[in-house]
Amino acid sequence: MTCCEGWTACNGFSLLVLLLLGVTLNAIPLIVNLVEEDQTLKNPISCFEWLFPGIIGAGLMVVPATTMSLAARKRACCNNKTGMFLSSLLNVITVIGAAYCMMVSIQALEEGPLICNSQGNRTSSCEFSFKTLTAIHPEDSFDLQWFFDDSCVSPTDFNPSINTTTASSWRTYSLHFNSIENKHRIIHFSVFLGLLLVGILESLFGLSQIVIGFLGCLCGGVSKRRSQIV
Numbered sequence: 001m002t003c004c005e006g007w008t009a010c011n012g013f014s015l016l017v018l019l020l021l022g023v024t025l026n027a028i029p030l031i032v033n034l035v036e037e038d039q040t041l042k043n044p045i046s047c048f049e050w051l052f053p054g055i056i057g058a059g060l061m062v063v064p065a066t067t068m069s070l071a072a073r074k075r076a077c078c079n080n081k082t083g084m085f086l087s088s089l090l091n092v093i094t095v096i097g098a099a100y101c102m103m104v105s106i107q108a109l110e111e112g113p114l115i116c117n118s119q120g121n122r123t124s125s126c127e128f129s130f131k132t133l134t135a136i137h138p139e140d141s142f143d144l145q146w147f148f149d150d151s152c153v154s155p156t157d158f159n160p161s162i163n164t165t166t167a168s169s170w171r172t173y174s175l176h177f178n179s180i181e182n183k184h185r186i187i188h189f190s191v192f193l194g195l196l197l198v199g200i201l202e203s204l205f206g207l208s209q210i211v212i213g214f215l216g217c218l219c220g221g222v223s224k225r226r227s228q229i230v
Helices: 003-037 053-057 060-070 081-111 130-134 167-173 180-218 224-229
Strands: none
Touching: 003 053, 003 060, 003 081, 003 180, 053 060, 053 081, 053 180, 060 081, 060 180, 081 180
16 A cells, blocks of 8 residues: 555545544434424524534535545555545545534534524524524634623523523533533533534545645556556
């Protein structure tokens, strides 16, 4: 196996792990909502899991490049110039999917779960569209105040069923599902921070494979010894 093929196979395995992780993370809030409410569209943790950043962006759009890269380990379609070039092209789709996953995750982390928004936004009628992806304003400071505050629910949105924590006891209780609000905040933060990291890593692996694929084409693909074996 040449250096290019070895790196391609390593990329394939890494993308496979990230792909499964992205799908799993995206499924967590959907499963939690289904188990709790018994209705997948009723009071979701946020609107952003329904944009499927992990299932589509970090998942389905990564499958072609992952399959192609893993084929290098089996001495199949990545052991020639054409295969390496095709692997590079497929990783362009991977980078696009990873970028989509990152954009949705950043927007989700900026706005927080629905429970931290206004009363009107805490329903299943929230709009699922690409408009949310253009709502990021670079001039605004990006922070996670909704997560680090003792409570993200304003007095006008107070719900007696939601137990808030005091600022002094935040560090003690924040990591526990002791209230609906805390549970939604922790799940939302963990899921989309994880998806953001998955998107970043997938984009890095995808870009590296684009480069290594073109280098494989320029350097002649596989070694002569390997070609003779095949």
